[in-house]
Amino acid sequence: MELNKTRNFSIIAHIDHGKSTLADRILELTGAVDSRDMKDQILDNMDLERERGITIKLNAAELKYNGYTLHLIDTPGHVDFSYEVSRSLASCEGALLLVDATQGIEAQTLANFYLALENNLEIIPVINKIDLPNADVDKRIDELVNVLGFKKEEILLCSAKTGKGVKEILDAIIERIPAPKESKTDETKALIFDSYFDSYRGVVAIVRLFSGSIKKTDKIKMMQTGEVFEVTELGVNTPAKESRDELVNGEVGWVAASIKDIEGVSVGDTITTLRAEAKEELPGYKEMKPMVYSGIFPIEPNKFDALKEALEKLKLNDASLRYEPETSEALGFGFRCGFLGLLHMDIIKERLKREFNLDIIATSPNVIYEVLLTDNSIIYVDSPSSMPERVKIKEIREPYVRANIFVPSEYIGAIMKLCQDKRGTYESIEYINPTRADIHYELPLSEIVYDFFDKLKSSTKGYASFDYELIGYKASDLVKMDILVNYVPVDALTQIVHRDFAYERGKKVISSLRKMIPRQLFNIPLQASIGAKVIARDNIPELRKDVLAKCYGGDISRKKKLLEKQKAGKQRMKMIGKVEVPPETFLAVLEDKDK
Amino acid sequence: MNAVYVHIPFCRHICSYCDFCKVLHIDNFVDDYLDALQDEILSTYDGELIKTLYIGGGTPSCLTSKELIKLFRILENFKKTPDCEYTFECNPDDITDELLDILVSAGVNRVSIGVESFDKNNLKFMERNLDYDDLAHKLELLRNRGIDNINLDLIYALPNETLNIVKSDIKKLISLNPTHISTYSLIIEDHTVLKTNNTKYISEDLDRKMYDIIVKSLEKSGYKHYEVSNFAKPGYESKHNMNYWLNNEYYGFGLGATGYKAGLRYTNTKNLSEYIHGKYHKEEVLTNIKEQMDNEIMLGFRLLDGIDVNLFYDKYGLNIQDVYPAIKELLKTHELRYKSGMLSISPEYIYVMDAILVKIL
Numbered sequence: 004m005e006l007n008k009t010r011n012f013s014i015i016a017h018i019d020h021g022k023s024t025l026a027d028r029i030l031e032l033t034g035a036v037d038s039r040d041m042k043d044q045i046l047d048n049m050d051l052e053r054e055r056g057i058t059i060k061l062n063a064a065e066l067k068y069n070g071y072t073l074h075l076i077d078t079p080g081h082v083d084f085s086y087e088v089s090r091s092l093a094s095c096e097g098a099l100l101l102v103d104a105t106q107g108i109e110a111q112t113l114a115n116f117y118l119a120l121e122n123n124l125e126i127i128p129v130i131n132k133i134d135l136p137n138a139d140v141d142k143r144i145d146e147l148v149n150v151l152g153f154k155k156e157e158i159l160l161c162s163a164k165t166g167k168g169v170k171e172i173l174d175a176i177i178e179r180i181p182a183p184k185e186s187k188t189d190e191t192k193a194l195i196f197d198s199y200f201d202s203y204r205g206v207v208a209i210v211r212l213f214s215g216s217i218k219k220t221d222k223i224k225m226m227q228t229g230e231v232f233e234v235t236e237l238g239v240n241t242p243a244k245e246s247r248d249e250l251v252n253g254e255v256g257w258v259a260a261s262i263k264d265i266e267g268v269s270v271g272d273t274i275t276t277l278r279a280e281a282k283e284e285l286p287g288y289k290e291m292k293p294m295v296y297s298g299i300f301p302i303e304p305n306k307f308d309a310l311k312e313a314l315e316k317l318k319l320n321d322a323s324l325r326y327e328p329e330t331s332e333a334l335g336f337g338f339r340c341g342f343l344g345l346l347h348m349d350i351i352k353e354r355l356k357r358e359f360n361l362d363i364i365a366t367s368p369n370v371i372y373e374v375l376l377t378d379n380s381i382i383y384v385d386s387p388s389s390m391p392e393r394v395k396i397k398e399i400r401e402p403y404v405r406a407n408i409f410v411p412s413e414y415i416g417a418i419m420k421l422c423q424d425k426r427g428t429y430e431s432i433e434y435i436n437p438t439r440a441d442i443h444y445e446l447p448l449s450e451i452v453y454d455f456f457d458k459l460k461s462s463t464k465g466y467a468s469f470d471y472e473l474i475g476y477k478a479s480d481l482v483k484m485d486i487l488v489n490y491v492p493v494d495a496l497t498q499i500v501h502r503d504f505a506y507e508r509g510k511k512v513i514s515s516l517r518k519m520i521p522r523q524l525f526n527i528p529l530q531a532s533i534g535a536k537v538i539a540r541d542n543i544p545e546l547r548k549d550v551l552a553k554c555y556g557g558d559i560s561r562k563k564k565l566l567e568k569q570k571a572g573k574q575r576m577k578m579i580g581k582v583e584v585p586p587e588t589f590l591a592v593l594e595d596k597d598k
Numbered sequence: 599m600n601a602v603y604v605h606i607p608f609c610r611h612i613c614s615y616c617d618f619c620k621v622l623h624i625d626n627f628v629d630d631y632l633d634a635l636q637d638e639i640l641s642t643y644d645g646e647l648i649k650t651l652y653i654g655g656g657t658p659s660c661l662t663s664k665e666l667i668k669l670f671r672i673l674e675n676f677k678k679t680p681d682c683e684y685t686f687e688c689n690p691d692d693i694t695d696e697l698l699d700i701l702v703s704a705g706v707n708r709v710s711i712g713v714e715s716f717d718k719n720n721l722k723f724m725e726r727n728l729d730y731d732d733l734a735h736k737l738e739l740l741r742n743r744g745i746d747n748i749n750l751d752l753i754y755a756l757p758n759e760t761l762n763i764v765k766s767d768i769k770k771l772i773s774l775n776p777t778h779i780s781t782y783s784l785i786i787e788d789h790t791v792l793k794t795n796n797t798k799y800i801s802e803d804l805d806r807k808m809y810d811i812i813v814k815s816l817e818k819s820g821y822k823h824y825e826v827s828n829f830a831k832p833g834y835e836s837k838h839n840m841n842y843w844l845n846n847e848y849y850g851f852g853l854g855a856t857g858y859k860a861g862l863r864y865t866n867t868k869n870l871s872e873y874i875h876g877k878y879h880k881e882e883v884l885t886n887i888k889e890q891m892d893n894e895i896m897l898g899f900r901l902l903d904g905i906d907v908n909l910f911y912d913k914y915g916l917n918i919q920d921v922y923p924a925i926k927e928l929l930k931t932h933e934l935r936y937k938s939g940m941l942s943i944s945p946e947y948i949y950v951m952d953a954i955l956v957k958i959l
Contacts, residue, residue, distance in 0.1 A: 547802045548809070550949055558865070563892075570956045
């Protein structure tokens with residue numbers, strides 16, 4: 004392989020700016036995929052990815068163009084997965100920065116741009132969707148020049164949909180993106196930037212070689228763990244899986260070595276070979292810790308094992324997913340799961356439902372708290388119900404983020420009000436152009452997890468885009484709010500809230516419980532409390548009528564059907580003390596919050 | 599087997615709430631219908647002695663005299679006990695000397711009249727007519743001819759109905775001194791005018807208040823509350839309905855009728871043309887012992903006196919509390935009570951009995 008004829012690149016963009024469509028067009032143009040076999044967005048393997056129009060798992064493809072070998076490394080477009088973006092960017096020498104001609108620079112355009120800069124990549128700015136009637140190319144060029152500092156003549160124009168300008172992009176990749184560097188050593192160093200589980204091959208590592216080579220039957224060593232495996236198979240994706248005998252410096256490909264456990268292949272680790280063992284590993288990544296936690300429980304208690312199996316399977320392809328068994332008095336046996344963010348959580352929940360056919364209840368998501376105890380020790384609390392008693396707590400700290408919010412200028416007021424309402428601290432505001440601004444706020448992550456996205460959407464008619472980075476923990480006046488049904492505390496509904504919001508949120512939970520829990524044979528008091536102090540209350544009056552007044556002419560079938568339905572409903576009820584609670588109640592408490 | 603229900607599906611007008619099996623009265627169908635009814639009876643009836651015979655509808659009284667004479671001639675096929683309860687459902691407008699002649703000579707000794715309400719707005723809502731004085735006169739006619747066992751039906755919980763309307767309706771019913779009163783909370787059924795008009799139920803709490811008023815008023819006036827919706831002067835409990843609540847067998851003849859014989863629950867076709875062409879039974883479900891016991895519970899607990907546990911044992915060879923272990927728990931919480939061999943739902947829970955039933959079944 005000629006190194007100077009190799010180019011490794013990614014495409015980075017804000018969500019929906021056309022990244023996957025451009026990838027498709029490139030695959031088509033380079034003949035990697037026959038246009039007859041072209042399925043939209045071929046790199047997005049999962050149905051869910053295709054449906055949501057986003058890429059979750061990375062994928063890499065080797066392409067041939069004008070005598071050059073190009074490795075296209077796809078990246079996720081969402082903030083939750085910025086860790087994965089930085090992983091794949093570290094495997095490239097260049098990136099296409101895609102901007103929608105109708106929308107311009109958005110929050111993730113900027114976030115991804117900075118990630119690419121940090122990785123010293125050659126960035127090629129591309130304005131996409133120029134065929135659309137509302138495309139405003141001049142305005143976008145100004146933005147790229149003024150905000151990101153590109154030169155006007157660097158900027159390429161294309162329509163990934165029609166294919167216009169795509170050839171020019173390929174030419175620019177070859178001209179502008181540097182070839183992988185010659186290595187000064189023959190030591191094998193391959194960066195693992197992704198992995199997945201294949202039922203035949205075991206765990207497959209996706210790697211970028213930075214020096215040396217890996218051959219079939221090589222003994223490879225994971226430099227962090229010291230574990231040694233023998234390569235059974237390796238190759239590239241074109242994007243169809245293609246076996247090779249060898250992967251060499253500069254190449255991107257996959258390596259299988261009968262590895263059973265996903266933990267055995269940790270992303271960011273360096274693979275070396277025993278025959279040309281490296282002394283130092285490549286700079287890895289800091290491990291991304293889950294920041295959003297939620298309890299996941301099967302609606303039917305006998306599906307616990309199925310849920311466990313499903314999570315195990317998801318974990319095989321998703322090292323960032325965390326889970327450990329949790330028991331809830333109300334919901335039974337389930338798992339406390341840790342996610343990178345809300346989207347990550349939604350995706351896991353959707354996949355459990357769709358791919359594993361599981362009906363689940365997820366409790367209200369929460370962040371992970373740092374708690375300073377009176378004995379000056381620090382603990383991390385990922386579940387509101389496991390927050391220690393108040394007397395043992397000196398201080399509760401919560402994670403804060405720096406948020407960048409892109410909006411048309413007429414919504415600046417609305418955004419500032421929203422951020423203020425969410426305990427935000429104003430930092431600064433920048434104008435991208437006279438009609439659009441980038442607003443910076445520091446916000447508690449818990450408020451973002453609570454309902455920030457929905458509020459942002461509704462207060463800007465969907466015109467805002469949003470991105471954030473964690474900036475650390477800060478002490479806040481947080482309290483543990485319990486919800487009691489018939490005087491029994493419901494662990495699954497316990498929340499950590501800011502003291503100023505407790506009353507409002509308590510009232511909302513109580514009102515959705517009031518709506519969801521059917522009347523029963525006795526009066527049911529509902530309370531929200533902080534410690535012993537009740538801050539909101541209501542009650543569900545006892546059932547007053549539940550009978551068929553008339554049983555027609557001995558026709559009992561109707562009554563029977565009615566009772567059977569009622570009985571089936573009763574069987575799926577969750578018990579809080581002696582109160583029967585429909586499983587949907589827990590979901591409704593989640594959904595009602597922003598109304 | 600000693601009960602018979604006969605369905606006459608014809609009506610002159612269809613009320614807004616009715617989803618019973620009914621068709622507008624069209625002469626040329628009635629004759630064919632009665633012929634088919636005769637065929638069904640002759641081919642199915644095994645000649646048992648009948649203790650209760652009930653002619654319901656529809657509006658049986660809307661048939662012409664000629665048709666009625668034909669009907670009663672067909673019903674002469676049944677061998678009745680001397681004290682057979684013989685009920686005929688009647689519209690007050692149809693009560694004439696001519697009709698009474700026919701009823702009396704046929705042996706009818708009980709009449710059931712759908713009053714439903716005396717309130718002008720209620721009647722309009724239900725698309726019905728009624729005049730108190732006229733009804734009083736018709737009852738006098740009935741009693742003069744020896745038919746003094748009379749049931750009056752009342753419907754309550756109509757949209758916009760107030761407690762005062764219910765009170766007034768009940769007062770008027772009592773003043774007419776019937777032997778039996780049935781009261782029904784409005785059900786908005788599928789395929790009715792009400793459903794099409796998107797009618798909404800009144801609140802559960804108001805419905806319950808109305809029910810409580812009805813129970814209290816009727817009990818005060820000497821009516822025994824013996825079933826969820828039924829009240830009777832002592833000794834005038836409807837034998838026919840008791841037969842249902844006791845989960846006993848019965849014949850059902852006619853369009854859409856249901857019957858229960860030898861463990862088989864059957865439902866007749868609701869299609870008039872099918873029926874006339876001799877395809878009577880639409881559905882037959884053979885019940886197993888457990889289902890029969892379930893039905894015993896479901897029906898028997900509608901009675902305020904409840905279920906005779908010894909009778910249950912005699913019938914099934916099992917103790918009721920062994921088949922339904924929840925019973926013991928419900929006795930502790932006083933949702934059920936047990937008194938001299940009778941197991942029943944406590945009266946304060948009778949209007950929420952379905953919530954109790956699902957705990958038992």
